[in-house]
Amino acid sequence: MQQLDGLxxxxxxxxxxxxxxxxxxxxxxKSSTSKHKLFLQQEIRQSFKQRLSASPIFRRRLFTVACGLxxxxxxxxRYFDLDQHIFSHSIKDHAGDLPGLLATLHxxxxxxxxxxxEVHVIHGLGNLNIYDKRTFGLYIKVHHAAMDGVSGTExxxxxxxxxxxxxxxxxxxxxxxxxxAELPPxxxxxxxxxxxxxxxxPLNLARLARKLIPSFxxxxxxxRCDHNPTASWQKSPFNCRINAERNILILRFNFLRLRxxxxxxxxxxxxxxxxxxxxxxxxxxxITRNCLPDNPLASMIPVNIRSRDGNTAGNxxxxxxxxxxxxxxxxxxxxxxxxxxANSAKSFSNTIGRSxxxxxxxxxxxxxxxxxxxxxxxxxxxxxxxxMPACTIVSSVPGPPVPLYFNDAKLVEMLGLxxxxxxxxxxxxxxxxxxxxxxSVLSSPSALEDPDLYRRxxxxxxxxxxxxxSRPLKRNE
Numbered sequence: 243m244q245q246l247d248g249l250x251x252x253x254x255x256x257x258x259x260x261x262x263x264x265x266x267x268x269x270x271x272k273s274s275t276s277k278h279k280l281f282l283q284q285e286i287r288q289s290f291k292q293r294l295s296a297s298p299i300f301r302r303r304l305f306t307v308a309c310g311l312x313x314x315x316x317x318x319x320r321y322f323d324l325d326q327h328i329f330s331h332s333i334k335d336h337a338g339d340l341p342g343l344l345a346t347l348h349x350x351x352x353x354x355x356x357x358x359x360e361v362h363v364i365h366g367l368g369n370l371n372i373y374d375k376r377t378f379g380l381y382i383k384v385h386h387a388a389m390d391g392v393s394g395t396e397x398x399x400x401x402x403x404x405x406x407x408x409x410x411x412x413x414x415x416x417x418x419x420x421x422x423a424e425l426p427p428x429x430x431x432x433x434x435x436x437x438x439x440x441x442x443x444p445l446n447l448a449r450l451a452r453k454l455i456p457s458f459x460x461x462x463x464x465x466r467c468d469h470n471p472t473a474s475w476q477k478s479p480f481n482c483r484i485n486a487e488r489n490i491l492i493l494r495f496n497f498l499r500l501r502x503x504x505x506x507x508x509x510x511x512x513x514x515x516x517x518x519x520x521x522x523x524x525x526x527x528x529i530t531r532n533c534l535p536d537n538p539l540a541s542m543i544p545v546n547i548r549s550r551d552g553n554t555a556g557n558x559x560x561x562x563x564x565x566x567x568x569x570x571x572x573x574x575x576x577x578x579x580x581x582x583x584a585n586s587a588k589s590f591s592n593t594i595g596r597s598x599x600x601x602x603x604x605x606x607x608x609x610x611x612x613x614x615x616x617x618x619x620x621x622x623x624x625x626x627x628x629x630m631p632a633c634t635i636v637s638s639v640p641g642p643p644v645p646l647y648f649n650d651a652k653l654v655e656m657l658g659l660x661x662x663x664x665x666x667x668x669x670x671x672x673x674x675x676x677x678x679x680x681x682s683v684l685s686s687p688s689a690l691e692d693p694d695l696y697r698r699x700x701x702x703x704x705x706x707x708x709x710x711x712s713r714p715l716k717r718n719e
Contacts, residue, residue: 258619270656287324299389299397304358326353345489395639406652407647482689484688487686494678494681518566518707543561
């Protein structure tokens with residue numbers, strides 16, 4: 243058995259019916275041959291059966307400690323049944339609405355008594371105008387307690403190949419499957435260990451805080467650039483209590499063009515360009531709805547802290563907060579300001595230690611995190627909302643720059659989906675793959691009341707930045 247700690251346990255213990263803690267990915271494939279959907283469904287099932295040893299998440303489930311006295315454990319599920327994790331859908335049954343089907347599937351919580359992953363095969367995508375014939379989709383969702391975005395891309399790499407391969411149901415295993423089921427332990431043993439852990443955590447937290455305080459002071463005293471205003475707590479329509487419904491927007495950008503835009507200024511990355519586009523879109527959206535705050539809104543940005551020799555599963559992420567400069571109208575000035583703010587936030591994170599926040603979460607006594615999150619959820623009912631340091635999360639997940647294949651089917655499109663919680667009802671994921679950047683926007687109707695308007699705002703924000711970069715610079719500017 244392996245006990246969850248840090249963010250893994252936080253996600254596992256804070257699963258809510260209206261706020262499930264899973265992330266997902268949609269992959270669109272074009273098969274080399276026409277296949278009946280029953281044959282395709284069976285082929286996909288057998289393919290995953292052959293790849294179960296590629297990751298430990300496939301056959302382990304959570305085992306909770308009595309009365310929530312300690313973090314849960316991973317245990318190899320002796321009742322594992324592959325058929326409880328692979329499902330079939332036809333896009334015709336959903337009126338050809340792929341984002342709507344995706345939003346419905348992403349809103350449904352998973353069965354926490356089983357291994358925390360699901361694969362949904364979406365048939366008939368070739369009937370849509372935007373896809374070729376013989377196209378199908380795989381929507382995979384995995385609980386955030388089991389993996390983060392980076393480990394997810396590593397798992398996806400394990401089930402794909404660089405060349406098309408004919409599927410064989412009798413394919414020989416390339417690796418030895420040493421998996422063995424486990425019997426659940428006695429609760430008294432776990433309670434005994436929980437008492438020891440709960441006595442150690444406050445002491446460890448005190449030692450860690452004593453080490454981090456000088457680093458926080460050093461980072462806080464570092465000079466700030468003109469483009470980086472002090473962090474401010476703001477109220478926005480996205481910092482509210484979410485409901486169980488989900489909205490999903492899907493936008494596609496030329497990745498090569500985004501790279502050209504980022505070369506317009508030194509020390510600028512594609513991530514800075516994405517943040518600037520989101521900042522411009524939020525500005526346009528809030529102006530249209532007459533609720534743009536005076537101070538700039540900010541975003542939480544996940545940061546990968548995984549070492550090269552780290553485990554492929556679980557969470558190895560930290561968070562930093564950087565302003566989106568929604569107070570700046572000029573797209574070029576906003577890009578520079580967003581770049582400076584993000585670089586400053588990165589410098590602050592490096593000064594205190596990239597894993598500082600993760601270490602603090604790991605040592606917080608059991609139950610305090612859940613109590614804090616429930617208190618925040620209760621505050622979401624406060625009239626007028628509650629001020630928060632960020633209004634959204636923007637995550638960038640780099641994908642492979644070359645085509646991948648699932649058996650003989652070519653992966654033609656890939657996008658990721660995050661999760662939303664009370665007070666953070668808007669999540670952006672930018673996923674690059676084979677020259678295309680796909681931006682998915684996950685929201686709740688209570689947080690993003692007009693998704694179509696926000697889509698137009700994102701498109702206009704990108705277009706204005708693209709146009710501004712294309713214009714020749716004037717000497718007197």
